[in-house]
Amino acid sequence: MPHKKPVVVVSRKLPDAIETRMMELFDTRLNVDDHPMTKAELIEAVKVADVLVPTVTDRIDAGVLSQAGPNLKLVANFGTGVDHIDLATARSRGIIVTNTPGVLTEDTADMAMALILSVPRRIAEGERLIRSGDWKGWSPTFMLGHRIWGKRLGIIGMGRIGQAVARRAKAFGMSIHYHNRKRVHPDIEGELEATYWESLDQMLARMDVVTVHCPHTPATFHLLSARRLELLPKHAYVVNTARGEIVDENALTRMLIRGDLAGAGLDVFEHEPAVNPKLLALDNVVLLPHLGSATIEGRIDMGEKVLVNIKTFADGHQPPDRVLASMF
Incomplete structure (x- = not known):
């Protein structure tokens, strides 16, 4: 019997090459119109997802994480900063958080x-x-x-x-x-x-x-x-x-x-x-409108790190870019 692909919910539009690879590797739900997800939408996402891929525009706070379904085990952040994610609540619920350091x-x-x-x-x-x-x-x-x-x-x-x-x-x-x-x-x-x-x-x-x-x-x-x-x-x-x-x-x-x-x-x-x-x-x-990391090369590199973190996790290994609360 084939291995079941993890359900991955992506909160914003990512570069096409990254989204295409995500669709190939995982059971992926994309944000086609790139609207910032509301709190209600984020709660709906964490109820169904095995993996959530948020960005800096999403507040993944205790109110969102407390509604997570039993399958949510990884928040694979698209970005380096994780100040929008409640790391303590994630840890208490056994949810791993990863980021994309170095590429930006x-x-x-x-x-x-x-x-x-x-x-x-x-x-x-x-x-x-x-x-x-x-x-x-x-x-x-x-x-x-x-x-x-x-x-x-x-x-x-x-x-x-x-x-x-x-x-x-x-x-x-x-x-x-x-x-x-x-x-x-x-x-x-x-x-x-x-x-x-x-x-x-x-x-x-x-x-x-x-x-x-x-x-x-x-x-x-x-x-x-x-x-x-x-x-x-x-x-x-x-x-x-x-x-x-x-x-x-x-x-x-x-x-x-x-x-x-x-x-x-x-x-x-x-x-x-x-x-x-x-x-x-x-x-x-x-x-400037938050352009610090806004290069095509940087966004693709970020997406590739997210892919590696999800794939490594799905294969039962420790993701390379795991965030520990003590690091921040």
Whole structure:
């Protein structure tokens, strides 16, 4: 008798190549119109699924997981961050959670570097001016920004993405500083010529640009609080390609309006997809719609990791990208 294929429910539209392979390997239910699933739809999904494949737009909380049928044994997340999944409830119900680490490192680091360049050099502001038809021509003092060569970059979270950003920034002549839960290996510090700060407060007070690369957990919620943002020099820029909840968005907005910060580059927001309307009115802010990992190559690599995690699990083995609550 042939082995029964696991029922896999996919919460959003994935690249065609990935969806096709999923249909071949598993008893797969796709989200054809790519609508964000409601809580009721997620509950319906976990009642019937052996495997749920959610994304960052889905809240897989205790309310959803408590309705799971007896067959749900794997949540194979399409993405690295798992702050939208209640890991404790999953563990208590014997549900394994996997993610897709590593494949988005270079893409997210590219986007962070793009923002580090864009904000001080007023790139988005200049582009808007051209499109408006208001540009009157070059002059020596027109739209002056700031050089990034020789500036200090403070990296919050020196994991894979933080290190990839440091390599790029070092090539642009920036001086690398970082704060992390634990100090990185001396070889990495040496390669990046990076200065470690045990105290985040002390690092912030000395930086020209600060970029966020830690996961969102209860411990990192509003890590850049109003108090910490006020430690930054007035000429400093804040860049966030991690998670919006790590930065107190209201406090950041107030400081930008008052001129207590020079600018910000944000790819993520505290209440996505909602963006603080006051941020929209500011010229010294570059706002992007969560594009950090948005490359065709990255999405396919993510999908392939999801496939491997499900297939390994279905074959009775430990999936390679299992998430443990202690990791986050």
